Amino acid sequence: MKSPNQNVKIDGIDKKILRFLMEDARKPVLEIARSIGISGAAIHQRLRKLEASGLLVGSKFVINPKVMGYTTMAYIGIYLDKAMSNPRAVKQLEKIPEVLECHYTTGNWSILIKILCMDNEHLMHVLNKEIQQIEGVSRTETFISLAQQIDRQITI
Amino acid sequence: MKSPNQNVKIDGIDKKILRFLMEDARKPVLEIARSIGISGAAIHQRLRKLEASGLLVGSKFVINPKVMGYTTMAYIGIYLDKAMSNPRAVKQLEKIPEVLECHYTTGNWSILIKILCMDNEHLMHVLNKEIQQIEGVSRTETFISLAQQIDRQITI
DNA sequence: GCTGAAACCACTTGCTC
DNA sequence: GAGCAAGTGGTTTCAGC
Numbered sequence: 001m002k003s004p005n006q007n008v009k010i011d012g013i014d015k016k017i018l019r020f021l022m023e024d025a026r027k028p029v030l031e032i033a034r035s036i037g038i039s040g041a042a043i044h045q046r047l048r049k050l051e052a053s054g055l056l057v058g059s060k061f062v063i064n065p066k067v068m069g070y071t072t073m074a075y076i077g078i079y080l081d082k083a084m085s086n087p088r089a090v091k092q093l094e095k096i097p098e099v100l101e102c103h104y105t106t107g108n109w110s111i112l113i114k115i116l117c118m119d120n121e122h123l124m125h126v127l128n129k130e131i132q133q134i135e136g137v138s139r140t141e142t143f144i145s146l147a148q149q150i151d152r153q154i155t156i
Numbered sequence: 157m158k159s160p161n162q163n164v165k166i167d168g169i170d171k172k173i174l175r176f177l178m179e180d181a182r183k184p185v186l187e188i189a190r191s192i193g194i195s196g197a198a199i200h201q202r203l204r205k206l207e208a209s210g211l212l213v214g215s216k217f218v219i220n221p222k223v224m225g226y227t228t229m230a231y232i233g234i235y236l237d238k239a240m241s242n243p244r245a246v247k248q249l250e251k252i253p254e255v256l257e258c259h260y261t262t263g264n265w266s267i268l269i270k271i272l273c274m275d276n277e278h279l280m281h282v283l284n285k286e287i288q289q290i291e292g293v294s295r296t297e298t299f300i301s302l303a304q305q306i307d308r309q310i311t312i
Numbered sequence: 313g314c315t316g317a318a319a320c321c322a323c324t325t326g327c328t329c
Numbered sequence: 330g331a332g333c334a335a336g337t338g339g340t341t342t343c344a345g346c
Contacts, residue, residue: 028320030322
């Protein structure tokens with residue numbers, strides 16, 4: 001893998017391969033090969049090229065957190081003191097495993113995070129005992145996600 | 157895959173397997189087998205059980221949207237008219253491919269979405285010509301993500 | 313719940329066009 | 330530059346314990 005290239009050329013075959021594998025990373029390459037009409041080796045060659053271009057970043061197993069008891073998802077907008085730099089706050093947020101995403105945003109807040117907790121009590125604990133304790137965090141606004149109704153990657 | 161079970165028992169071996177595969181879904185099962193000290197067939201058996209329990213939902217190839225020119229990510233809070241039901245709005249949002257996530261949230265908005273666009277012009281177009289045109293959408297608030305600094309799944 | 317063998321598949325290499 | 334065929338080693342199934 002090199003540094004990402006902003007000028008990657010993707011043809012229709014690449015798109016078909018990626019569409020299959022974005023749905024199921026362990027789908028047999030030979031199945032894809034048969035459905036497209038080229039050899040498995042050719043698919044491999046293309047995948048290596050896509051990885052080298054930086055388009056293909058990797059693959060992940062997806063687990064359902066509800067089955068492990070994580071049923072409370074929330075977004076939290078964080079206000080930082082002027083003196084607190086964003087990277088220092090992010091470093092602290094990284095240490096909290098319940099924090100799944102962290103964005104440096106325009107608008108009201110300095111930071112918008114997504115967190116996943118077991119229940120409301122757990123959420124309250126993370127909020128009061130972890131996030132609010134970070135130096136420079138002045139105020140937070142919490143939005144609980146009652147249901148996640150869409151979750152996908154971009155369409156290629 | 158059956159209906160998700162809230163009482164799944166996961167032992168240390170399952171956790172090790174999942175931790176490997178959540179990082180790289182195509183990691184050779186035999187490598188994992190050797191590092192844990194059981195046979196590849198045993199790993200496979202455990203994976204099938206984890207899938208049947210609903211914990212393991214699937215696997216995905218991860219692509220880097222920046223390489224395809226998608227550089228502008230934003231969160232949008234959407235206010236719905238009282239008369240507009242959430243499911244009907246979600247149905248419309250599903251048709252907009254730039255919408256990657258959609259949450260039914262407590263707090264100010266009815267809906268919070270994450271969208272990914274090529275640039276600010278593209279974002280403006282999706283906002284004005286797609287989202288604002290949905291029946292029942294009264295007002296929106298946009299927060300552009302200048303940088304996504306954390307992106308991960310829950311730790312098991 | 314695990315193992316080992318057999319069948320199938322992934323991935324590499326060397327070649328052809 | 331892109332494809333194929335064959336070879337090595339990994340994946341997956343299944344009988345057996």
